Amino acid sequence: MKINNQTTIKKEVSLYGVGLHTGQNVTLTFKPAPINHGFAFKRVDLEGEPIIPADASLVTNTDRGTSLEKNGVVIQTSEHVLAACVGMGVDNILLELNASEPPIMDGSSKFFVEALEEAGIVEQDAPRDEFIVEDVISFSDEETGSEILVMPSNEYQVTTMVDFGTKVLGTQNAYLNKMSDFKKEIADSRTFSFLHELEAMLTNGLIKGGDLNNAIVYVDKELSPDTMERLKEAFGKNEISIKPNGILDNLTLHYPNEAARHKLLDVIGDLALVGTHIRGKVIANKPGHTINTQFAKKLAKIIKAEKRNKVPKFDLNKPPLYDVTEIMNRLPHRPPFLLVDKIFELTDRSVIGTKNVTMNEPFFVGHFPGKPVMPGVLQIEAMAQTGGILALSTVDDPENYLTYFIKIDNVKFKQQVVPGDTLIFKLELISPIRRGICHMQGYAYANDKLACEAELMAKIVKTK
The missing domain is CATH 3.10.129.10 (Hotdog Thioesterase)
Incomplete structure (x- = not known):
């Protein structure tokens, strides 16, 4: 049954883990929120417990994840938990954190979806706001060749097309025709990186909370003995090897196109920053956090202008409710x-x-x-x-x-x-x-x- 009213969760639920980039232990607590609240993060570890809305205008960094910042307070890697909220049809929720970054868990949205199921989802007494796409809206980046657009459709659909230009991971596509299939088709698709990116991140101290259980690593270059030793140390493993399909061991792909599915998950999480349900079909070619959030900003401006300029329609000649x-x-x-x-x-x-x-x-x-x-x-x-x-x-x-x-x-x-x-x-x-x-x-x-x-x-x- 299609829900036309806003929703929140019945009760609080908490998850515990580490942040991928910070390596900090963190508790994430999902809390019910009132109508028109939307998605927002709360930093309970800071004085005054500041709240950072999940708003595209607050995006400050899109390097290896989408970061938000308001008045100097930062939320890192927001996209996986936001994707879970959208995928499960939640409108209003407060996401409490005692660190700057939600726990990475297994690098997907799976555990966030399970937490929301445990919390239970309830309807609220207010209609759901929805942006109905009537014309094609697009955004492209000539430098990267990335393009994302949304076109009219009867419901929110997402298709991603990716081409990584490597032998180990070439062209992949993924699609989601019904948001109700998010849990089954998309939620457990894990984040990934290439070996050359991993080496750079290790050098720069950017994945302190990473291990081989929360990221797929595609080996796109020869694994030197020196790199092998660094990876063993970083992941706390005695041995590391490469599987026949070109990924590091200790992890089995859920789908042959898991990378494209995870990119689709990221698109949903980043477009959550629009702040409004979308009724339209999103097609993303070579998506990434930068173009996703730039497109979210464009959509948010269009939606705001449309709402402001939408003159109420009624018959001025009819008797009023109150004279x-x-x-x-x-x-x-x-x-x-x-x-x-x-x-x-x-x-x-x-x-x-x-x-x-x-x-x-x-x-x-x-x-x-x-x-x-x-x-x-x-x-x-x-x-x-x-x-x-x-x-x-x-x-x-x-x-x-x-x-x-x-x-x-x-x-x-x-x-x-x-x-x-x-x-x-x-x-x-x-x-x-x-x-x-x-x-x-x-x-x-x-x-x-x-x-x-x-x-x-x-x-x-x-x-x-």
Whole structure:
């Protein structure tokens, strides 16, 4: 059955291991999260326990893994655990770490998937946000020959095509037509490297937590006695040899195309940084963390612009849910400072209202009288009053409560609002209302275009 609502996990589950690159012992704890939380990492080993969202804009390094950084706090190798979350259909989760890097486990997503199954997945009371791909979107790197694109499809699908240009590992393809098959087809595909890369990483101290049980090593060059001794020391083995299929011993491939499947796993994990479910088919030719995350950044910008410019569609001529009289029963504002005329839609997490801007508005008398323009601060105030309807809808007796601003962020004005315009306001909860704190994203539209936007935070206070 297709899930249309957001999901999280039922209970906490922890995993223990070492970070591949740091070699540090680490505990990863999966924790339930509220609606619209998305994926985020929490560093419980640092003062203040900072949270780093899984956001493409925070990618700082893609060398041998995808690293995120916010205010100097780093998360390394984020892709395997994020791929598991996407593959298992989880929307909201907090990933607590006591080090900078999740445990590498066996180099795949298998153990993360098992942990999520143990935790149990539950639906939440909010619709799942989804980016429906309607046109081909692509990104390419001429220098590497890598290309990644997404095209329309009925569900999220991924295909990877890789060509490593070596005899031991040549051209491979992998595909995933249903995300529900992630556990069976992709999750246990392990990370890999070539011997020449391994030598360089050992020299630079980049795989302190590596061993032959969490990475496939393809031998693409002659294994010298000196290299053999270094590998024995690094992996704590008495003997190391090369299998007939060209990989180091102590490990058997799960699939002939395991490398391509792992690249597909990486694509899913890196595109999780978009922050929205994708309904489309991703085709990646010679993918890697750099091009994956660059494409994620491009998609995120497109999705954000589409969401901002998506004007709510409804019939302005139909009777509203609340007219101005009903609005005055719920808000303390009165003319001339009542700046919302009608409410057309109201749910437990969003509201849509309107204001007809006329030449009779008292603020036009002194604000650019020769070229009347609605003051930006009053557009935000009108937006906030619309949001007040949403906030006060959560209490049984709204006439006995008030809402007060406590924070305004990311305010942007996109076009002038003049007499004759109809402003349409849409506000959505960014997070559930807790302890009377209401955090909303607001948009105002005029003439089918975005006029202004802002994040608003208000406190609901009882007056009687």
